[in-house]
Amino acid sequence: MCDTRMTLFKTISAVLLVGAYVYFAATQYWILSTRSPVRIELHGNGIEIPSFGLGTWLSDEDKVAHAVEFALESGYNHVDAALIYKNEKETGKGILAANLPRDKLWVTSKLWNADHRPKEATIAVQKSAKDLGVHYLDLYLMHWPVAFVPGKDTKIDESTTIVDTWRVMEDIARSNLTRKIGISNFSKRDVEMILEICQICPYAHEFETHPYLQQQEFVDWHKEIGIKVIAYSPLANTNPVYKDKQKLDPILKDPLWIDLAKKKNGTVAQTILAWGLQRNTVVIPKSVQEKHILENLGALDIKFTEEEMLEISMHDKKTRMNDPGRGWGVKLFADLDDPTQLDGDEDEL
C-alpha cells in the first residue's frame, strides 16, 4: 500500500514537473517572440562619440597621416574613416604616431557596399581595424543602404536586403571588433525597417546635413528615437567634388554666413561648424591642412542665440550635394529632401 502511494506520488510529481517546464518554456518563447527590440550596449562603459571629428574622405594618401597625427595632437579625439576612402593604412599611421591612449580616441569606419555578405563583411571589418592600427573600432557603419554583388563593380545585389546586412553588422558587434554599430545615408523608412528588427540597434546615423540641407525634422526625429546624428560634409559645398554639381555659390562666400562670422568674431568655416554643433549633431570636417585643422576647432567656442538659429533655419536650400544613387540606379533618400531622381522619374510626376 505504502509502495503504491509512493509510486502515485512520484508519478504526480513527474507530471507536475514536466507541466511546469512546458509552461515555463512556452512563456519564455512568448516573451522572446513578442518583445520589442532591446538595445544591447556592448562595452557600455566606453566613451560616447565626441562631437567633433576629423573627416578623411579624399584626403591624399601622402598627406593624411600627418593631418591625422597633427589633429590628434591638437585636441581632436575622433577620426572618421572608411575602407572605400582607400587611405585607412595612412590614416592608421597618423593614429599610431599621435599615440593617444586607446580609450581617449574614437575611430569610425564603414562597411562598403560590395562587402555586405557575411564572408566579405568579416574580411572588410578586420582589414579596416588592422589598417587603422586598432584592436577594435568604436563605430562601424553600414556605409549605404545598398548592396553590390561582390567583385561585380556596382551591380546591385538583389538577394541581400538591408535587414540581412544589419544581421551581419550585429554579428560584427558581437565579435567585439567594434564597440558600436550604425548606419549611413538611410532614408527614414530604411531606419524604421532596421528599428523593427534590430537586436543591437543603431548607435548613430551618419548623413549629409549642413545649412544648405538642414533636414531639421529628420535630425529631431533621431533625437527622439535615441540615435546620434553625425553630420557629414558639414561645410556644405566646400568639398571641391561638389563644385560643379550644384548651382549654388560657395557657402564660404555666402553673405549670411560672412555677417554671422563677423558678429561672432570667428571665421566663416568656424561659424558654420558651430551651427552644426549647436543643433546637437556631431561634425566631422575634413582637412589635410594644419591651418584649417586648427581653425575648425575654434567652432567649439561659438554660440548662437535662438533668434540667430531661427534666421539660419529660414535659409535652408534643401540641396543635396552627395547622391551616387543615380549612378547606381537606386532611389536614395526617398522620404527626405532632394531625393534621387532617376531617368523616367519626370514622367511619373
Ligand SMILES: NC(=O)c1ccc[n+]([C@@H]2O[C@H](COP(=O)([O-])OP(=O)(O)OC[C@H]3O[C@@H](n4cnc5c(N)ncnc54)[C@H](OP(=O)(O)O)[C@@H]3O)[C@@H](O)[C@H]2O)c1
Ligand atoms: N558617410 C558618408 O557617406 C560620407 C559622405 C561624405 C563625407 N563623409 C565624411 O564626412 C567628412 C566631411 O565631409 P566632406 O569631406 O565631404 O566635406 P567638408 O568636411 O564639409 O569639407 C571638406 C573641404 O573643406 C575644406 N576645408 C576644411 N576646413 C576648411 C576651412 N577652415 N576653410 C576653408 N576650407 C576648409 C577642405 O580642404 P583642405 O583639406 O584643403 O582643408 C575640403 O576641401 C568626410 O571627409 C568623410 O569622413 C561621409
